[in-house]
Amino acid sequence: MEKTFVMIKPDAMQKSLAFEVFSRLEKAGLKPVAMKMLKLDDVNLDVHYAHHADKSFFNDLKTFMKESPVIASVWEGENAVTKVRELIGATNPEQASAGTVRHDYGENIQRNLVHASDGPDTAKEEIGRFFNENEVINW
Numbered sequence: 001m002e003k004t005f006v007m008i009k010p011d012a013m014q015k016s017l018a019f020e021v022f023s024r025l026e027k028a029g030l031k032p033v034a035m036k037m038l039k040l041d042d043v044n045l046d047v048h049y050a051h052h053a054d055k056s057f058f059n060d061l062k063t064f065m066k067e068s069p070v071i072a073s074v075w076e077g078e079n080a081v082t083k084v085r086e087l088i089g090a091t092n093p094e095q096a097s098a099g100t101v102r103h104d105y106g107e108n109i110q111r112n113l114v115h116a117s118d119g120p121d122t123a124k125e126e127i128g129r130f131f132n133e134n135e136v137i138n139w
């Protein structure tokens, strides 16, 4: 079964939407196998968003991601990576399809509520970045 990494971002925490997002994943048949709340710092963010380090929005993105705690999680299911990406919608809420999390609640391209892995290889990398093997529960 495929696993994917999902992070509830500070804006979703501030709007009390963390469990609304998780509820949508559960209703779509995905199963939570790991979860933890944490406050990100520059060390975490420089690694997690390394591919955006040269972008003009990088510093703003890091400041935003440190506003509040986040919830890191791992979800399992058939085609979990694609399924989660479909449920959360396009990065820019303005372009997200109706009924997706970002369409329904996203404020702008930065405050878009949730991060999800963009492919199976990235998922493995991101899961390993935030969880030890014994924190991912086989059930």
Ligand code: CMP
Pocket (backbone or CB within 6 Å): 052, 057, 061, 091, 109, 110, 111, 112, 114, 115, 116
């Ligand atoms: P995420 O899926 O976490 O991946 C990278 C994040 O960078 C993205 O969601 C947005 O929060 C943010 N991001 C991407 N593009 C832009 C942009 N053009 N301006 C500001 N933030 C962006």
